Amino acid sequence: MMKRRYAICGVSNRSVKMYIGPMLQTFSKHAEIVGLLDVDARRFDVCKSKYPELSDVLEYGADEFDKMVEQTKPDVIIVTGRDDTHVTYIIRALEHDLDVLSEKPMATTGADCRRIIEAEKKSKGKVTVTFNYRYAPIHSRIKEMVLEGKVGRVTSVDLNWYIDTYHGASYFKRWNRLRKHSGGLSIHKSSHHFDLVNWWTGQKPLEVFAYGALNYYGQEGEMNPKKEDGRYCGTCVDKQDCRYFMRWSSRSKQVHVKDDHVDVGSADVQLPYSGYRADACIFDSEINIEDTYSATVKYDGGALLSYSVNFSLPYEGYRLAINGTKGRIETMEYHSASRVPFPVPTQTIDYFPLFGSKETIHVVHREGGHGGGDPALLEDIFLGPDPTRSYDILSGSMDGAYSVGTGEAVWISVKENRPVRIEDVLTST
Template structure:
């Protein structure tokens, strides 16, 4: 039996880790909860009564927690900017770490974690669940089988709908110091996926980015007045973003993994002095909602990447080109939020010389396209003996995904290409 401390008692911690550990993976024991907000302990124990007697600690009591509860590992699932402190303290105590993505929020902190791991008996695993999606695993297998030959270029365009996209601007993600910006908080998922597919490391990035939809200059802003909240807003009947997902009787429910419905309309039961429904048109929003970037890889492949956080539907388009062929696929996410018919995802393979093949992948249930359950199995049961390639990510994967994300943002600000190695070596430490 392995003993775990939960650092950051967030919604993600409750749903992704605590619930499965109390049910499916009950051989693993939760010995303590750590967070800065006492309300989260109460919410957690109310939802999971079996944890009623589990000791709780605040961040400044981390060392006391380790000495008293003697965990073997920590699970880091708090706000992004808290990750680095928990990871570093765990490694100092030779503990293993399982952390949500992004591993940390800056390339400099990523370098610190990599160095700390080298000097520790503990290790760090980053929960990039998109790798475990059956389509993404199939793409990896096709590349490993040589179907594409040497990869020359990748086109990846990611679309976030107005519900999910707006949620980032209602919450703490709107502040760069807490999330690193969306090129880190969200796009690290995508950069890691490409890095893993290519089995390569990014070398240089050049990018453009802007705030087009949200903030006080947003075209759909019904009133220039900061400080409103959706649950109590006096102009929400004139807000297209609100009305798209809520009818006037407020009886409509919308599914989203990232924003719990019971926390809307001012219900703050799980958090102290925090609301996840701040106005998306506030004047303190300081992150971008649109990016386009080109990333050069060490082995020569080029990635053309874009992401938009305010679109009519959610999903992505992907094409990977190689010396022996090309694959194409498009996925639509959250079908309950798409107001039109759309095709089921498949992978189209075009050999450079030969007939096209269409591949329908066997899907699995669970969050993130079936990726979450497989990730949990690998974390708590070990690697699948039937799989002959690695999926679970470590510190280097976490670091390179963050460095690309920071490189995107720096390139936008500085209007020049950014060297990934210079970020991880911390030759450019200033955050402009």
């Protein structure tokens, strides 16, 4: 496989840890970084201080994409900036006939997904959306069991996702809390989950009905110690009365939530990135997204998904059941075991044939982010798809579109109290 030239749009923590580090350390024979683009020059300094071998790589501002392409002549653009910036760089890359690797979500609206798909049709370039959850060993084995016919035709899926008070609150400290930046958590976070269900079942989502609410965060949150805007954890005088803050910190030690887009460092230092801080108060009145959803999704193969997600719970993980005409698959995972205040079992898969004895499958677990999914995804990206795998796993633009379209349909249904067709979301302007 020939060595390819990569330019990166969005020099975020995610890009540094997920792509830049492995490209320099593991895949250097297959990948060369030729350009860095970001809205904030400080990101270049942080990145190059960590990886001095990038010292001669050219840097570009947010509006210098065409200049970057002309000067560095990349083969592939990696898009790892804030969610609402993805569509701009994906489309510009396709207009230059370049391949694109995009973090999820591919875009923040169905309309922008449609723009990307139309641009890809006219381009020699191809879009890959990096849905790393597919690559977690448990998730891949579930896909294989469905393909093996263990459950027969999939008729229904129950998926309940739990986000703990550390991780859940982090979304409301950061840029994600504004819908214009993230599309809301039904897109930013749930697109991961919807993609898994789409992939597991091999069916296309058709229609959504959902409910949602802001139950924990925002100014009316029950744990808000004082209704006052403009606070930051690093300087807040009310933090000792904040249950969310004190769950993970103490009077002598403050725990700062990580941010995928800025190296936070000391939370009481205002960062130059557009005045952005990653420790904004979770009880601000400007928060305009939901923290709780419950949705039903109908699929073109007859399956029905019952989905829920809650962003303020005592532990993190999910419960999954896939039902079919021949049996049922069950599994439960506890994420981030170090934050769970009780012993947790190793994740297994339980298979219940419709007629017969239960089987428990122990899957070999891998090291690495997202349940061991990140390293396996990177191998497929930089070395080519694993030739021993008998099914497709890398995601394209249509996969990205249906995950975003489902998430936006959830929000529209919440807002308008009606069923929403996915195709209507993806064809809206």
